[in-house]
Amino acid sequence: MxxxxxxxxxxxxxxxxxxxxxxxxxxxxxxxxxxxxxxxxxxxxxxxxxxxxxxxxxxxxxxxxxxxxxxxxxxxxxxxxxxxxxxxxxxxxxxxxxxxxxxxxxxxxxxxxxxxxxxxxxxxxxxxxxxxxxxxxxxxxxxxxxxxxxxxxxxxxxxxxxxxxxxxxxxxxxxxxxxxxxxxxxxxxxxxxxxxxxxxxxxxxxxxxxxxxxxxxxxxxxxxxxxxxxxxxxxxxxxxxxxxxxxxxxxxxxxxxxxxxxxxxxxxxxxxxxxxxxxxxxxxxxxxxxxxxxxxxxxxxxxxxxxxxxxIENENAIDSTNIEEKKDEIELSPIIVKKIFSSYEENISLSKVIADIPKTYREPFTFQKITIHNGFIVNRTEIREKIKDRPNFSKVKFTLRIPYNIEFRDGKRKKKSIKRFVEKNKEVTLCMPDSIETSELKLVVKTRSKTRKAPVLIKDVFCFSLDILMEIKVVGEVEALVHLNEL
Missing domain, CATH: 2.130.10.10 (YVTN repeat-like/Quinoprotein amine dehydrogenase)
Known part of the structure; x- marks a missing residue:
């Protein structure tokens, strides 16, 4: 036809x-x-x-x-x-x-x-x-x-x-x-x-x-x-x-x-x-x-x-009477996949981060290295609010926490470390489709952090500045149909 x-x-x-x-x-x-x-x-x-x-x-x-x-x-x-x-x-x-x-x-x-x-x-x-x-x-x-x-x-x-x-x-x-x-x-x-x-x-x-x-x-x-x-x-x-x-x-x-x-x-x-x-x-x-x-x-x-x-003339068009027959020949199977609906990036600068060394450690101290871990949203701090005049967008408030640990040597030259974290209250606007329940959408946070300079030691206190690139992805599960031979 x-x-x-x-x-x-x-x-x-x-x-x-x-x-x-x-x-x-x-x-x-x-x-x-x-x-x-x-x-x-x-x-x-x-x-x-x-x-x-x-x-x-x-x-x-x-x-x-x-x-x-x-x-x-x-x-x-x-x-x-x-x-x-x-x-x-x-x-x-x-x-x-x-x-x-x-x-x-x-x-x-x-x-x-x-x-x-x-x-x-x-x-x-x-x-x-x-x-x-x-x-x-x-x-x-x-x-x-x-x-x-x-x-x-x-x-x-x-x-x-x-x-x-x-x-x-x-x-x-x-x-x-x-x-x-x-x-x-x-x-x-x-x-x-x-x-x-x-x-x-x-x-x-x-x-x-x-x-x-x-x-x-x-x-x-x-x-x-x-x-x-x-x-x-x-x-x-x-x-x-x-x-x-x-x-x-x-x-x-x-x-x-x-x-x-x-x-x-x-x-x-x-x-x-x-x-x-x-x-x-x-x-x-x-x-x-x-x-x-x-x-x-x-x-x-x-x-x-x-x-x-x-x-364009299509000589291979399928007659409408055969559509149902063609459908029967195609075997599809539903699967659940994760989809990224939107992403957001922001640079955050913390000019003064302070970490105290416990009094139980003996001076003098010598800095060795600092390790900064991936950030995350603190449990029960996330609040979402739909924007009335802007469909598919929501304001999200949360507390971002970034753990880190500092390794150093004490007065006896023994290796020591302290674990601390920094927190920052954030409010961002994210695309969160209205067609999907917000409870079904998750925020996946990834941070890349670096110090501007090595931490400075003043008596028993480490001081440093931190630059953070925060990336947020709005992720949800959706159903997709695939050919059985692709599974």
């Missing part, structure tokens, strides 16, 4: 600065399909609805990777790597440091030129293609233009310190600006801007943060934090940090939500030029897949995606 099926296929495109390539990835299978070579470094990339990929560069040309044969066309347009595709009006907006050039996609002719900038760091269109927002990083301001006549609608000053990236929310009422500077040294922030009121509110970030890209799903704002090697999770309703997701490699560069916002794509790389694409489940806020960009010195940077549809 022959049928015609409509097949949807998602393709990811990743620009690589190091080797001047674009990596093409099958978004369904999470595998690399091919690599496209370019004559210059590809910076920002943007997809047209017809599947063509437009590439900004550090040189004069704009490249177009034509769908479906990957033919490379070039437009001799000066640019500094930033561009935006306006699929609604059939235009391309290109920044050239101090000006914005507007071209018709189909005729490839210039139709407008916007001037009066110093250094354009980022430009974005709203979801309807009605307004263009341009960020001038030196003037620290935003300009909003009407795309029907290219007239300036409004200007918002003092949007932040070292602003580098902008994002417009879906209803075009708010703009979010990533700032690579803040009030204090080595600080950073995200500005929330009410467009109508021209009000700017700052969300302060942890020390040494450097936000390079933003993405928004409902009331959760994601920020690629290159400074701290992670993706920040920010609640824009309360303007508070709710956690973060550590990336596979340090230095996350850019992030992109898929069309249905169920996945967050993250390009990240290390100092050696190796790169990956992390795929994050936005329900659990955990990495579910990582694709290694295997080319040497790839340095992944930007990412875009294309949704292709095709009609």
């Amino acid at each position: 022959s049928t015609v099926e409509r097949i949807k296929k998602t393709i990811y495109y990743v620009s690589n600065l190091g080797n001047k390539t674009i990596t093409v990835i099958d978004g369904e299978k999470n595998t690399i399909i091919r690599t496209i070579n370019l004559p210059y470094k590809p910076f920002r990339i943007s997809a047209h609805k017809n599947g063509d990929i437009y590439v900004g560069s550090d040189k004069s040309p704009i490249a177009i990777v034509c769908n479906p044969n990957d033919e490379i066309k070039t437009l001799d347009i000066p640019n500094n790597g930033n561009l935006e595709i306006d699929a609604v009006n059939g235009r391309i907006y290109i920044s050239n440091t101090s000006e914005v050039l507007v071209y018709d996609i189909f005729t490839e002719r210039k139709i407008a030129r916007l001037v009066g900038f110093m250094v354009i760091e980022s430009l974005k269109l709203d979801s309807h293609g009605k307004n263009l927002v341009v960020l001038d990083s030196l003037r620290k301001d935003l300009k909003i233009y009407d795309t029907s006549n290219f007239k300036l609608l409004t200007r918002i000053k003092d949007v932040g310190v070292k602003p580098s990236y902008i994002l417009i929310n879906d209803n075009s009422k708010f703009i979010y600006v990533a700032n690579q500077g803040g009030k204090a040294k080595n600080s950073a922030s995200i500005s929330t801007i009410d467009i109508e009121k021209k009000e700017v509110f700052q969300i302060e970030l942890p020390t040494n943060s450097s936000i390079t890209s933003l993405a928004l799903k409902d009331n959760i704002l994601y920020g690629a934090n290159r400074g701290l090697n992670r993706v920040e999770i920010i609640n824009i309703t309360t303007n508070t940090l709710e956690g973060f997701i550590a990336t596979t490699l340090p230095e996350p560069q850019n992030i992109l939500l898929t069309s249905n916002k169920d996945k967050l794509l993250v390009t990240d790389r290390n100092c050696g030029g190796q790169g990956t694409l992390d795929i994050i489940d936005t329900v659990t806020n955990s990495i579910v897949n990582t694709i290694l960009i295997e080319e040497i010195n790839s340095q992944p940077y930007d990412i875009t995606m294309v949704l292709n549809e095709a009609l």
